[in-house]
Amino acid sequence: MAVTVRLAFIVAAAHAALKAQAARINELNVYPVPDGDTGTNMLLTLESVLKETSGRSYDSVEAAVKAGARAALMGARGNSGVILSQMIRGACEVLARRTTFTAEDFAAALEGAERRAYASIRQPVEGTMLTVIRDAARAAREALKEKGADLPTVIRAAAREAHASVRRTPQLLGVLREAGVVDAGGLGVAVILDGLYACVSGKRVEEEESAPEEGGAPDLEAIHAAEEAWGYCTEFFVNGFSGDPRELEEWMHGAGKSVLVVADEDLVKVHLHTQDPGRALSYASGYGRLSGVKVEDMEAQVRSRSEEEVPARELAVVAASRGEGNRGMFEAMGVLVVEGGQGANPSAADLLRAVERSGAREVVLLPNNKNIVPTAEQVAEMSEARVHVLPTTSIAAGLATMVGYDPEGEPEEVVGEMREILQGLRCAEITRAVRSARVEGRKVPEGAFIGLLDGALVAVGESVEEAAVQVCRTLVEDGAEIVTLLCGEGLEEEELGRLLERVRGLDEELEVEVKRGGQPLYPLQVVAE
Incomplete structure (x- = not known):
């Protein structure tokens, strides 16, 4: 039980640190597009682990870390989230074979994270979060050689080297250097290590501009926010609790999903999603008197x-x-x-x-x-x-x-x-630059509309119309016969009308279709056959 509580505490600290820096990390896209979400994806992936480990007890360290690794995988979002989940999995595989969390255990866990992360990528690219975890793992191992190196010292060394590695990423990856940013996923790894250091030492890493945000405990009132609409969200307190909380928790797991049973002396709070809340309430009443009962139909809206x-x-x-x-x-x-x-x-x-x-x-x-x-x-x-x-x-x-x-x-x-x-498709997206940047040799002013064709920047204009015409001209020159325009939020009818006239004028034999999708952030998506 003590090991499990410590695991949850560590995860909460890493989550809090990342939460404080998520917006900053999101801004580090190579392309200055408005949907930067590296920080958010990593945060939600880590949040999945936090929900799994908070308030839970396991029979062994192995069971605890396996549950954490599974939660990371299930909660993984985006490329950065998937790689982070593999790092967590690699670290957990090492910790599952140990019964302590010493400086040496931490260094070994980082090495496990590095191995698993690199193994998960078919063609690893340096100058990314892979490089950062590798450099951090090496720094941790080197720090162990110092006399009197304890856990906080080793984590601090890993975190400091991670930030140094992040600052070096533009030297290893030309697109970062040209865009004037560091690797977003790498910064996320460094920030997580900051959180671990703060957890074990009560201090912050000197290089960081802002201290990790305090807190990180899960919000039991909102735990179902990220879950699917299924059954009834059921919550209640058991007052004057008499019995074994683990027995109650095991029963609730058999009755539903998203179960949390939190005990505090003779008061126990229960949360679960179930198709039969009455049955859960009847069973719990055998342990004490119920209060604060709340039952909400999660399926009503959908x-x-x-x-x-x-x-x-x-x-x-x-x-x-x-x-x-x-x-x-x-x-x-x-x-x-x-x-x-x-x-x-x-x-x-x-x-x-x-x-x-x-x-x-x-x-x-x-x-x-x-x-x-x-x-x-x-x-x-x-x-x-x-x-x-x-x-x-x-x-x-x-x-x-x-x-x-x-x-x-x-x-x-x-x-x-x-x-x-x-x-056989070629795909393009038109969006608005959220910051000034230099990408693939072209200057992109903040607020300009940019066209990305098959992931490459091919157009910069003052309007959606201007950028889209540049993209479509490239497609026509490359032999496109059919072009479909998928209209999103922010594309006015008048501008669409002008755009259609200009695109059709590029080639009298070009077939142009228009669909109204309503996607956010990208007022226009284009696909050519």
């Missing part, structure tokens, strides 16, 4: 979408998407939509729930955002269904790929057709 049972089928499609128009188009084609995309990446658990809900033996997963692709690949490893991840990097690409979907067709043939369509 019943129109969720109450119809999804029929069993051989092949289904799950897609991440934002914007009501986009959701409507996907659902009209039989797709199960997970809310998420630019600036709000879904977790592995979110995607896995949708895959399982489809009831299909095989599922096509459309991430529709480059930062969701790594998370989708994790789902493919966790699901009992056979999951085919088609690495769509925009909602427009996902919609275009659905042309090849036939729910009654042979899965292998359908997936092959969809994959072939995707390979």
